[in-house]
Amino acid sequence: MAFDNGTRMGRRALLGRVIGAAGGLALDGWIAPRGSGGSAAAADAPVPVAFWHANSGPLGTILSDLAGQFNASHPTYRLQPEFVGNYTALNQKIMSSVAAGAQPDAAQAGAYGAVAAYLRAGLLVPVQRFADGPDGLSRSSLADIFPGFREDNTYRVEHKAALVSWPFNKSVLVFYYNGTMLKSLGLDVPRTWDDVAAASEKAMRAGAVAAGMGWTPGSELFAALLYQNGGRLLSMDDTSVLFHAEAGVRALAFLKDLYDRKIMYLTKQFDWQNDLVAQKICFAVSTIVSQQYIQQDLKGAWDLGVAPLPAGANKATILFGSNGVIFAKARPEAQAGAWAFFKWWAEPEQTALWAARSHYLPLRRSALAMPPMRDLFARDPRQRAALESLDYAHPMPDNVAAWVRIDPLLQDAITKAVVGLQAPRDALQEAAAKANAILRG
């Protein structure tokens, strides 16, 4: 992948710029007052940086506030955040803009596998180029960013590992529990999966809930259990899958056991969330961001608890969230503006402010000492649960382009095994054979 895609200009683009410049000059002569003042003003005008994102509602408001602060502190640039719909819509709009040759300068890349696809199509400038540049990051500053977030944004570029995207809004898989119910049943907060099973059975026997947990089958909880068993989803060189090894088989057998013992039932989409609020279940696994949605529905009816994901043989959990990308077609000064924003966004003050207001995670360790985070912990100690998990959190391998086709195979294998259509080992082996064929290309 060439880093300097923006320096070559096609004939059509050149013609466009000539016409644009001619039109600009003509308009300038027509509208602007004569003299050098106009040109000087144009030269001093802040560089607009178009940034497409998928943060709606309160999240969009927080982002707009922060963008305003960025613009105030960086008069050279004018960041223009534009909400373009949910992650799917954002991705569709970016695809359309690519076809029309009119990408934004930067964007949130939320749809899974999106960054890998953009990179493969040569649409991105890897942020490594800016991180290593004169306005880059020191080694210590980079090390301050949580390792999982760095890993999540690292791709192979020309056979070398490079930061391609930049962590933006990140979350992690955590464990939710009905604190009021556990207290009334005399149960402790589960720390291991065995505790979860035992507590669920006790709550079910007491007639407090229909089941311990509701779960919409997906690869993330399976992956967390696999990592807890010491396994990996992919080989170190990303050329073959490993989820069908013993660690994966045990992880899937465990999920099936929870289902067979009726400790866990299956749901669709976010139905588990409604069931948790309605106290039909007492436990759930989701990202830390779900907390605000559950709280909103709960209206204080009972005490929602948040804990790190229960441990198996080891501790492990999974990272979620989107990353920021800079497009190669953007003008160099707009790319520089986008990088300035990303860098500023990850600074302790800003990332702490974003995390405290949005329930997403701060991007770096030093942000935990910032006043907004200290206030948050004082107000709501549960927020620490997610942060405690970050030291052992793994990203899903979205930085492998083929993962977008492998993940549905894995999801199907998980569902087949859990509902008893296939033995866990057979289901995983079948999925692995197909996945390896995809990886071989």
Place this chain on the structure above:
Amino acid sequence: MVLTGVSAAARLRGRPGRGRLAGYLYLAPAAVLLAAFHIYPLFYGAYVSLFRWGLTREAFVGLSNYRALLHDADFWRALLVTTYYVIGVVPAEIVLGFTVAYLLSQRIHGRAAYRLVYFLPYITSMVAMGLVWSWIFNANFGLLNALLRVLHLPTPRWLLEPRSILALLHFGRGLFAAGPSLALVCVTAVTIWYYTGFHAVVYLAGLTAIPTEIHEAARLDGAGGFGLLRRITLPLVSPTTFFLAVVATIGAVQSFAIVYTLTGGGVSGGAEAGGPLGTTRVVTLFIFTTFYTEFRVGYATAAAFVVFAILLALTALQMRIGERRVHYLGG
């Protein structure tokens, strides 16, 4: 001066060059729109399908995308699911639509209210309707299973059930080969519920177009009841039936929103849509996922062209059959 239609036509006949130009000018707005939004995309789509095309054009591969589709088990499964869906939806919509229209064409009390009730689903937001039905079908705490529990009947997993209805009834094995999954049957039922009102309204128009004297003459000749329906009404609404069969088949093959909403799309972005285990993954969902989730634009476009060819062939077949069986009044 008032220019009547006749005098305008006469003037135009007098100046053939101008008349032709005026004709083209009248056609131009529609032709430009058609060319820009239908014809050009069609040809451009054909062009894209000949390339390995991710987010951008990569390499010319000729018919390789089409050849790959022939060997793609997921594509064939999507076609099979679509076939089950079309077979389930089209005849039921036509039979129910006609039945409702026939009953509503009789002199009954509250006819206008019934017409409104049957047409109401069709004017309801498809997404809102999908979400409500998702709740009705909710396997754990849905309305349907609550009712079944009261009646001490088994409570199926509805939209979460990948096994075929035949397998559930112990008549077959396997996921796809043994017929549609229970989840697909649920989606089919909701589709029928949604579109029956539309079919009924079109049938009502067809029924009211039948001259009353034909029915009266048949009655005078001794026809009545089912005979009148079978020998007079049904043949005379056959153009409507033909139209609805063609439109419903095309609509069913192109169905997307209902399946997407009921099977997991929408909130989560569509990654799970078509579940459980792909048993509701109709061909439009296959194209959508391949295009927007897997970023295989050339391949997805080739799949869209294959579906287009299948639809074209199906419609041609329907036209051929329809020509022989449709009775037009005065024809």
